[in-house]
Amino acid sequence: MLDTGRWDPALSKLLLTLEESRPNLPSGCEEELGFLSDLLQSRELHALVKVHNSIEQKDERFCPILSNSVQVAEEVLDLVASQANDENPEASDLYDILQNPHIQGLLYSHDIIAQKDYLPKLPDIPPDLEDPEDPEETIKIVQLVKSSEPLGATIRKDEESGKIVIARVMHGGAADRSGLIFPGDEVIEVNGYTTEGKTPDDVLQILKASEGTITFKLVPGDTGKHKRESKVRVRCLFNYTSKDDPHIPCEDAGLDFKKGDILHIVSQDDIYWWQARREGDRSMRAGLIPSRSLQEKRILLVRTNNPESHVLDCTPCKFSSSMGLASTISQSIPLITGVDSTMCSKNSIKKIPYTLTEHDDYDRDEIPTYEEVAKLYPRPTQFRPIVLIGPPGVGRNELKRRLIELDPDKYKTTIPFTSRSQRPAETNGKDYYFVTREKMEEEIQGGKFIEFGEYKGNLYGTASESVRSIINSSFVCVLNPHSQALKMLRTSEFKPYIIFIKPPEFEVLKQSRHNAFAKSTFDESNSRAFNDEEFNEIIKSAERIEYIYGHLFDEILINDDLPKSFERLVKIVKKVETEPLWVPSSWVQ
């Protein structure tokens, strides 16, 4: 017999008990007893137990005080980002330290250890070890105290067996926090009432009528594994109200959201219903939202039943006739026509103007549901372009002009290309880049222009290279392109921040423009005020743009009172320069 005095007390005790019970055990099991005794005395097992005890030992000096340091660091980064500048070197240092990949790696490893994520996953007990004669062995009794908080689990009737089973457990809900209830568990009793022959509704009635403690008798299902929370964040590209959704499995569990909201998807286990939490929501309870595939199916169904449902009234605008413009460029190039800005604009900013007759190249295969996002931290030398989208006449050019005027050494816009011949007062590379029509057509066909159009037989356009060169020279590129240009602009290379300049309601629009003696941008030949028809067209065109491209907007700015709108724009632009913001996750990888 080995001296067990210096060995693990629990193992020694086990060995002692084994020796003591030896005389009472039935004959014939000596071999097994011998094996067990050898095992309990083996040096390997004792060494393993020692290692295990060391890991488990609660040494206060090494106890983690939190297990989500990565998340805390992200929150600190968010807070510090706007303070990190030359005037605040401490904040800048902290900002740099927390962004350092080694520090982030260290925090990540810390969290893994703090969460004990390294512990081995024990294999399931083989089914042949369970005693089929004794089903009671595998029953668990779970008691939950009833409160105003929902249980956080849904039940369903298994079609084959007719049994009531737990359909889903909401992350962070009461059932989940108990750590004892899992999807697939069979509910055999609730508060002493058997569920046999009952429907899920009957069971809900029992639950509703219960007071105080609720006791569940459950047979564990084979899916009773606790799944870790996913880290996926998405931007919602549609509005959702659970009470209007007749198919939600549990209305109380629904999570409502609006287009543009950021959600943390905590579980995608169910193919139709994801569990999500609003980003930054401190309450840990998740809610149900339709999964991407369910939402895609729904949109496709609506589109199949009503093919035009996703396109608003596309009737060309009446005003285009007064402009009498013709588009002659080949079919492969979108038909965009325009007036030369130098004819109707006194300011120095060139634009590629268009008629309101739009032929939006709207991709019918694109089904806006959710976009996976990640935070992009501002870069000190490369600024995100500011893209002002909106209907003609709403004031994008005016806002862009004011922004550049505010700090011409910081904000720059592109110089357009044209196939028109140079006029005596114009400078190549300042007013326009003058190129031949052939060269311009070739480059347009080569996809080198983010937007282009034709007016009076001459081409006008903005080259991608112009945007790239401004960004790479550490200026903030400010653009007010046609909405169609978003497809070319919204890339991981440019990482634009898209602001939709929206008109206010009719009366405010009319009043503000009249008060400011605003000049209509619809009539190239006359310098006159906007008329009611044009105001209506601005509003209608804005609705259409928002409907088609709304899911791509980072911000909506209502251009009512000009000085106030400009103030809001400056704030937004500052935010983009200093704060980490959500962008498509592919832009960050």
Ligand SMILES: Nc1ncnc2c1ncn2[C@@H]1O[C@H](COP(=O)(O)OP(=O)(O)OP(=O)(O)O)[C@@H](O)[C@H]1O
């Ligand atoms: N909030 C506002 N209040 C009053 N006037 C405004 C406001 N915003 C813009 N304006 C004026 O409205 C007119 C049209 O604005 P602007 O040229 O900027 O429109 P736009 O969106 O660039 O349209 P387009 O692309 O057709 O040129 C200008 O005279 C401008 O000064």
